[in-house]
Structure formats: structure tokens, C-alpha cells
Amino acid sequence: MPRTNTEKQDTLSPSVVQSAAAEVSARPHASPAPQADAEVLTRAQAGDHHAFAQLYALHKRRIYSLCLRMVSNPTEAEDLTQEAFLQLHRKIATFRGDSAFSTWLHRLAINVVLMHLRKKGLPVTSLDEAMEPTHDDGPGRSFGAPDLALTGSIDRLALERAISDLPAGYRLIFILHDVEGYEHNEIAAMLDCSIGNSKSQLHKARLKLRDALRTPLYQGEPR
């Protein structure tokens, strides 16, 4: 059972959280320094509420960013971030260091997000299913002619809309790699899949996006 330490659960001022967050806020794609993370983690695992607040400050931006890009709704994303850190608080004592803490936390947060999507009626129930979409799998119109090339013609808003319309599994892998900047070995650890699977799923996600971004060109035209 996760440890809790009510003796140390004094309310922390927002400034404590903000000062820790300042360490990483200028580099949202970078991981916190491993040494600092390890020290804070050890104290948090021992029930130090101040250390847990520091962990929140160190990781909140990336966890919230992942949640927001997955659900495209700030209120939902905050709720999911809250649930992820609540689960972290419950389970932090069980972290044994088999993977990087950040990877472990992301895996936890991803499960929270996928569970949320499932509750909303979307066809995702686990990381395995997210990584192996069975419906409408694979890009169907990828055999493009050169005159339909996208190069230089994608605007960010169009891409963001297309990302939000991707099936959850493809959206997740694309956001993790191409938007948030994680490496395939990190993603493989987060999603408990092979590096090759991460690469091939990312390729399929990009093909899906290409199809989506090209669709307006076809409207009203016979095929």
C-alpha cells in the first residue's frame, strides 16, 4: 500500500512550488536534472510533502502538456493532471527505479488519459490497444502524386486540428515524439513496446496526418 505521511502534510505556499518549477520552465522539453530528481524523489518516497510538491513543480508542465494535447481541453487537462499526481502520491512508494522516474510518471499519466478517453466512449482501453489500433488502421490514401505534396504548405493550426482528430494511439505516439520531443527509447519504455514498434507507429501516425491535411484538396473532386 502506498505510504502517506500526514505528519508532514502542511500546506505549501505557491511560491515553493513556483520556485522549483522555475528550474525547468525555460526548457519544457528537457528533463529535470537526474541528481536533483533522485534526491527529491527519495524524500518524497519517505513521505516528505515538501519534496512531493517539488516533484509536482518539476514535472507538472510536461504532464499537463501531454494531457492537454491529448484532450484539447484545458479544464479536462487540469483534471487529468490532478488525477495523475494523486495516483503518483498513492503509488510513489512502489517506484523501484526499474526505469527513469520521469518515464514511470509519464506511463502513469498516459494510463490516466487513456482511461479518461475510454470513459468518454472512445475505443481505447489500454496502452496495448493504443499502440495497436484495430479500427481504420493504417493510412489508406498514402499513394500520393507529387503535385499533392504538402511541403511548405502546412500551417500550425491545421496540424493541431489534424492531431486532435487522430485515433488516440496515433495521437499519443505523435505527440510524445514529434511534439514533446521524446526519443523512441523513452517512448518504448513509457508504452512498454519495442523501439521498432514506436518507430513504425509514428510513421503510420504521420501518414494519417498527411491524409488528413490533404483531404480539403479532394473535396468535390471525383477520384
Next chain:
Amino acid sequence: MTGDRENMTCHEFQARMADMIGSGEDLTAHPHIQSCPTCRALLADLQTIADVARQLLPVDPPGEDLWERIELAIKQEAGTTGSH
């Protein structure tokens, strides 16, 4: 499928792209890409999508009151646990 890397059709090449990428192959060096402008354009499109994705603006951080909400929920859980 021919299985011949030198003489793949576009259909064959594109059908195998995901597997080749998954196995770590550099598709830009593939013989089909060297000779096929259509599939080169496809690869360029995918690279463009990845490039634009990297330029998406980072999201703003969550609201400053989120930590207070988390802290309150932790206290409530601890209280519930302690009452049993």
C-alpha cells in the same frame, strides 16, 4: 510483391515503409527512393509534418491553483485512510 529492393513498385514500397522504419532502415538510402519522385515527395511530406510539429508552441503551464487542489485531495485521501 517482388521482394526485390531494386525493383519495388510504389505500392510495394509504401506498404513496407512502416516495417522498414521499424527495423531501423534509413529509407532515404533505399533504391526505390533514389529513383522514384512520388515516394520521395511522400517522405518529404512526412518530414515536413514532423518539422512543423516541432514548431508548435509549448502549452501554457496549468493554473497556479492546481497544486492547491491536488494538496487538498491528498489531505482528504489521507483523512479517509486514517479514519479506517
